[in-house]
Amino acid sequence: MSRVESDRKLYEDLVRRHAADLYRFAHRLCGNAQIAEDLVQDSFCEAWRLIQSLRDPLQARAWLFQILRYRYAHAVRDRSRRVQPTGGAELLDQIAEEPGQDVLDALSNRELLQQALDALEGHYKEPFLMVFLDGLRCREVAEALDLPLGTVLSRIHRARQLLRQSLRRLAESDGVCGKVVAGRLSPTPRQQKRPL
Amino acid sequence: MSLIESNNADLPELRRAMGEAAALPPDDPQRRDVEARVSAQGAWARQEWERLLEENECLRAELRRLNVPADLEHRLLQVASLAPRRRWWQRRSALMAAAAAVLVLAGGVNLYQYLQHRSRLQTIALLAINNHLNHLDDDYLSVETSDRARLEAGLSEQVSFPVRVPELGDAFRLCGGRKCALGSHAVAYSLWLGPGGKKYSLFQFLPGDFDVASEMSRRLVHATEPAGTEHPCPAVIWADGDFGYVLVGQFDERLNSVLP
Numbered sequence: 001m002s003r004v005e006s007d008r009k010l011y012e013d014l015v016r017r018h019a020a021d022l023y024r025f026a027h028r029l030c031g032n033a034q035i036a037e038d039l040v041q042d043s044f045c046e047a048w049r050l051i052q053s054l055r056d057p058l059q060a061r062a063w064l065f066q067i068l069r070y071r072y073a074h075a076v077r078d079r080s081r082r083v084q085p086t087g088g089a090e091l092l093d094q095i096a097e098e099p100g101q102d103v104l105d106a107l108s109n110r111e112l113l114q115q116a117l118d119a120l121e122g123h124y125k126e127p128f129l130m131v132f133l134d135g136l137r138c139r140e141v142a143e144a145l146d147l148p149l150g151t152v153l154s155r156i157h158r159a160r161q162l163l164r165q166s167l168r169r170l171a172e173s174d175g176v177c178g179k180v181v182a183g184r185l186s187p188t189p190r191q192q193k194r195p196l
Numbered sequence: 197m198s199l200i201e202s203n204n205a206d207l208p209e210l211r212r213a214m215g216e217a218a219a220l221p222p223d224d225p226q227r228r229d230v231e232a233r234v235s236a237q238g239a240w241a242r243q244e245w246e247r248l249l250e251e252n253e254c255l256r257a258e259l260r261r262l263n264v265p266a267d268l269e270h271r272l273l274q275v276a277s278l279a280p281r282r283r284w285w286q287r288r289s290a291l292m293a294a295a296a297a298v299l300v301l302a303g304g305v306n307l308y309q310y311l312q313h314r315s316r317l318q319t320i321a322l323l324a325i326n327n328h329l330n331h332l333d334d335d336y337l338s339v340e341t342s343d344r345a346r347l348e349a350g351l352s353e354q355v356s357f358p359v360r361v362p363e364l365g366d367a368f369r370l371c372g373g374r375k376c377a378l379g380s381h382a383v384a385y386s387l388w389l390g391p392g393g394k395k396y397s398l399f400q401f402l403p404g405d406f407d408v409a410s411e412m413s414r415r416l417v418h419a420t421e422p423a424g425t426e427h428p429c430p431a432v433i434w435a436d437g438d439f440g441y442v443l444v445g446q447f448d449e450r451l452n453s454v455l456p
Contacts, residue, residue: 008276015272020264027262037265044272050319053379053406063380070326113258123334131219132252133259138219146376146385147336157215160251 337372396445
């Protein structure tokens, strides 16, 4: 098999294994389906272009996600669309510390969850999604982002706090707090079993 | 709120520790320590901890609930055909053979190798430029020092090769460095400041990792995006026999000063 053919085979394998996960990550990161598709396509273009630099297929997933994060950062910078913090610093001072039933319920509302994610600053959102969506361990996230483990843990914790705060606020303004499951939302089977 | 809870002055710290530890895997020592503290605090803390774990489950499930476009995979598979990784002269084997024959006839083998090499240098430049641009707002350095010897000693423990920090000239002030990656290869990164606080990133790599010559004079490389647009930062690449280096920063007289 020639080098070009083996590169092509590796590339196709990467697409089949990781494209869906990359798309979910991109969508949660940017909050827009079309931009997420563009990001994933750009990322795979770059992956194809740089595929010879991928020597260890075991690193492929991390490598692809790294390319995607780079593409996202470029997109944010180029289009000056960096998401502005929604009073993050002030929010942190008044955050309700505990996870609550209302937050668990609001999580099952796709729109609220995405709106709350959109309000997070990138440096909180990326490590948070890498752990809870991509399934990476915090140490792997620290390595991928070139950050100390303590910083990653702290950012994930703050992301979670800000997300709770946003979800509570959004759910209240949406008038669904406390009656989420009974309303227009589609609860997960686990939540259906749980009394409100 | 229980009596125990209300008397606990360390409550915010415990909750922060719980929030951080909940993101760690169950076998992590830090998480186990926190679980022990939670158990010692009593029922309210255990309940809150369980809720955190429930929230984790919920987050993992809900974040994945997205419809992936049905034709995404098909479109991405076409990328390899529609956006050839190589240049026009490498696109088709017939063209390659013809081009190779012409090159051989013209004594152009060296030219062909030069083009291959140039393509690899562009790959290195692109990876380094991406890394530089994405850490412009992030000053994390595992070794903070302006002393080259200290940085070399500190970073050599983190990467799998001896780190040698080159002399860049008086226009650059060393701030420190850390281990990082170009593609899937570990490299040694150092941050340098120019007048006005302009940031320059220097990456030391193993030439063999990228199939480039181990001896190269300093040269300016511009990388282009897949769309064809040029990156805002160029890179200066060179190799000194054992190690390769790529220096990235906004092109100015300082970056120009490292060129021969």
